[in-house]
Amino acid sequence: MKIPVVRNILEANDRIAAENRRTFAENKVFVLNLMSSPGAGKTSLLERTIDALHKDVRMGVIEGDIQTSIDAKKISKKGIPTVQINTNEACHLDGNMIRATLGSLDLKSLDLVIIENVGNLVCPAEFDTGENHKVVILSVPEGDDKPSKYPLMFHESSVLLINKIDLLPHVECSINKIKKSALKVNPKLKIFEISCKTEEGLSQWYGWVKKKVHAYTRRKSNR
Amino acid sequence: MKIPVVRNILEANDRIAAENRRTFAENKVFVLNLMSSPGAGKTSLLERTIDALHKDVRMGVIEGDIQTSIDAKKISKKGIPTVQINTNEACHLDGNMIRATLGSLDLKSLDLVIIENVGNLVCPAEFDTGENHKVVILSVPEGDDKPSKYPLMFHESSVLLINKIDLLPHVECSINKIKKSALKVNPKLKIFEISCKTEEGLSQWYGWVKKKVHAYTRRKSNR
Numbered sequence: 258m259k260i261p262v263v264r265n266i267l268e269a270n271d272r273i274a275a276e277n278r279r280t281f282a283e284n285k286v287f288v289l290n291l292m293s294s295p296g297a298g299k300t301s302l303l304e305r306t307i308d309a310l311h312k313d314v315r316m317g318v319i320e321g322d323i324q325t326s327i328d329a330k331k332i333s334k335k336g337i338p339t340v341q342i343n344t345n346e347a348c349h350l351d352g353n354m355i356r357a358t359l360g361s362l363d364l365k366s367l368d369l370v371i372i373e374n375v376g377n378l379v380c381p382a383e384f385d386t387g388e389n390h391k392v393v394i395l396s397v398p399e400g401d402d403k404p405s406k407y408p409l410m411f412h413e414s415s416v417l418l419i420n421k422i423d424l425l426p427h428v429e430c431s432i433n434k435i436k437k438s439a440l441k442v443n444p445k446l447k448i449f450e451i452s453c454k455t456e457e458g459l460s461q462w463y464g465w466v467k468k469k470v471h472a473y474t475r476r477k478s479n480r
Numbered sequence: 481m482k483i484p485v486v487r488n489i490l491e492a493n494d495r496i497a498a499e500n501r502r503t504f505a506e507n508k509v510f511v512l513n514l515m516s517s518p519g520a521g522k523t524s525l526l527e528r529t530i531d532a533l534h535k536d537v538r539m540g541v542i543e544g545d546i547q548t549s550i551d552a553k554k555i556s557k558k559g560i561p562t563v564q565i566n567t568n569e570a571c572h573l574d575g576n577m578i579r580a581t582l583g584s585l586d587l588k589s590l591d592l593v594i595i596e597n598v599g600n601l602v603c604p605a606e607f608d609t610g611e612n613h614k615v616v617i618l619s620v621p622e623g624d625d626k627p628s629k630y631p632l633m634f635h636e637s638s639v640l641l642i643n644k645i646d647l648l649p650h651v652e653c654s655i656n657k658i659k660k661s662a663l664k665v666n667p668k669l670k671i672f673e674i675s676c677k678t679e680e681g682l683s684q685w686y687g688w689v690k691k692k693v694h695a696y697t698r699r700k701s702n703r
Contacts, residue, residue, distance in 0.1 A: 294517045294518045294599070294601075295622055295629070295630060296517065296619075296621060296622025296623040296626060297622075323602065323629065323630060324628075324629065325628055325629050327625055327628065327629065346606065346632065348571065348600070348603045376517070376601065376602075376629070377571070377600060377602050377603075378517075378518045378599065378600070379571035379598065379599075380571045380600075380602075380603065396621065398519060398619065398621040398647065399517075399519025400518075400519040402550055403518055403519060405547070405550065406545060406547065406548055406550065407518060407546060408546075409569065423650075424647065424650055424651070427646075427647055427650055428647070
């Protein structure tokens with residue numbers, strides 16, 4: 258009984274996400290959909306990325322949370338246009354929720370929008386929001402079996418950020434095992450090892466974002 | 481459009497969960513539904529709890545995973561009756577999935593069944609499986625803002641286990657803040673601070689489980 262219901266929801270979502278994608282493209286905005294378990298480091302990564310890139314890249318943020326605006330408050334302190342979505346009970350963002358925020362962001366003035374999804378390693382992977390790429394963060398205290406156990410998230414993402422590598426001496430977790438199992442699920446996955454605490458590895462991530470945004474906005478300008 | 485669909489599913493689920501609850505009670509089996517984010521330590525806690533209690537308490541385990549049977553293999557090595565549920569894409573266990581496992585467990589020979597839910601701090605809280613108590617694990621690397629950000633999980637649970645306290649010197653996390661915000665959501669929440677690595681605090685948890693199981697099975701015997 259349940260599967261057809263879910264299918265209908267996903268089909269309707271895909272149509273709305275495609276509209277979002279057209280709107281973003283018309284406004285030359287590159288969009289990343291950032292996903293992870295609760296507490297893997299999405300907001301910390303976002304704060305670091307804003308600090309590193311805001312002079313080169315005009316950024317906006319869409320914050321997804323079940324309740325509260327704790328994260329949106331942190332981000333808006335940085336002077337970045339930020340919209341909060343409170344999903345109430347919903348465990349993921351979908352195309353329609355993102356659609357509803359677009360009137361609150363001046364897309365013409367932005368190069369990059371980062372969507373911070375609800376903390377959940379399962380459901381957000383099922384829902385297209387109209388982004389260019391999905392990005393997943395896995396933190397080392399979560400353990401190295403997660404790409405095998407939650408494969409859809411790693412299959413749908415273009416980038417895997419292995420975060421909190423500063424904790425490696427204190428936890429049982431093999432970076433090689435994470436990489437191997439993640440690449441088995443998705444051989445095209447781009448992987449960065451980072452620590453938002455020590456900043457190790459972050460410059461490679463910043464480089465990837467900048468290159469992608471510039472390639473995208475340049476291509477759009479040449480039309 | 482989506483809310484009524486979800487409501488129907490939840491109502492149907494409640495009916496099936498109530499049937500499960502009757503079946504467990506008829507067989508004098510006490511049931512805990514163990515929930516957390518991916519990698520917070522559900523399986524480690526289960527392994528420790530089996531080692532500590534299996535001589536006093538006849539235990540069975542229902543393992544919920546999206547894919548793989550990594551956890552069920554770990555548990556069944558301990559000689560405990562174990563049933564694996566693979567949910568495929570579903571992000572939580574529901575009453576019907578638990579119902580389907582009951583033929584595979586000899587309930588008459590058990591005092592306690594622990595259900596290990598899918599790693600997800602959101603959806604599992606919405607679904608009654610027929611358990612006596614929901615138990616949530618929050619690990620300190622996830623951060624101290626989680627009870628505020630994911631309140632339903634903490635509202636629905638009877639017990640909160642704050643795990644990985646051995647990592648406190650290495651992460652930014654206040655145990656007091658976790659407790660305060662969790663008790664704000666649910667003033668009746670029983671809280672234990674534990675480390676499955678160092679075993680700190682686990683004896684209090686074992687004591688709680690034993691007391692609950694014995695009170696339950698004794699009450700049933702006196703009928």
